[in-house]
Amino acid sequence: MSELILKDFSAGYSPSIPAVSGVSMKITGGSVTAVIGPNGSGKSTLLKGIMSFPGVYSSGAVTLDSFDIHLMRRDQRAGRIAYLPQSPPIPAGLTAIETVLLGRFPHRNAWSGDSSEDVEIALDALNMVGAGHLADKFTDEISGGESRLVNLAAVLSQRTEVILLDEPGSSLDYGHGAQLWKLLSDLAAGGMIVLATTHRIEMSGNAFDNVLLLSEGKAVAAGTPEEVFLSGDLFSKVYRTPVKVRRNSPDGSWIVFPGRDV
Secondary structure (H helix, E strand, O other), X not given: OOEEEEEEEEEEXXXXXXXXXXXXXXXXXXXXXXXXXOOOOOHHHHHHHHHOOOOOEEEEEEEEOOEEHHHOOHHHHHHHEEEEOOOOOOXXXXXXXXXXXXXXXXXXXXXXXXXXXXXXXXHHHHHHOOXXXXXXXXXXXXXXXXXXXXXXXXXXXXXXXXXXXXXOOOOOOHHHHHHHHHHXXXXXXXXXXXXXXXXXXXXXXXXXXXXXXXXXXXXXEEEOHHHHHOOOOHHHHHHOOOEEEEEOOOOOOEEEEEOOOO
């Protein structure tokens, strides 16, 4: 299985002032890793730094199966790592299926059209996220949550070993949110590496294998959900408000309580 390794990794929008720094972790195929933390803690920047986006400065090492990701050509990286930003652009004048087919670009020649296999993969991706009924709808005629599902389908249609997701559950209702995290867990079970930022611990916590907790750009805890979520008053300190996290039985999900008396 694939292995993504970050070693003393830092990233930011200035070479001298990193937004997130000193992150070291190893993620193996077959797992879902959550990146959590308060607003402004560096979660989104971490993913952008891994992807080596223009305008994002980084240092330290980030490798996929011992290959330096930042030395890969863009097409090579896109063929192995897919990325969903918090607010992806919505192409005007395209249907949902045409939008999802954009995810197939790394797997074909620049000027070739959509093959029957590409269309089949795109439709399969839409069905996986529960949005097959949107295939022929234009993206400017669907809701924000539906657009989120379509963009997630485009990421899945890349058929990569690694997917990086920035708040994938944002704007999704409870039904689609639960379906999303079940899908990510199933994809990981098939050998994929899933790295996702989220604030929705109560909905998604039982889908995680590992958790990285960031605070002010630093990794303050990393490990299994039990190791991170049950670390005394750590959550209250990081989020600067009284917070308790409890394991819910029998489904194994997590419950987040505000306030001291819980």
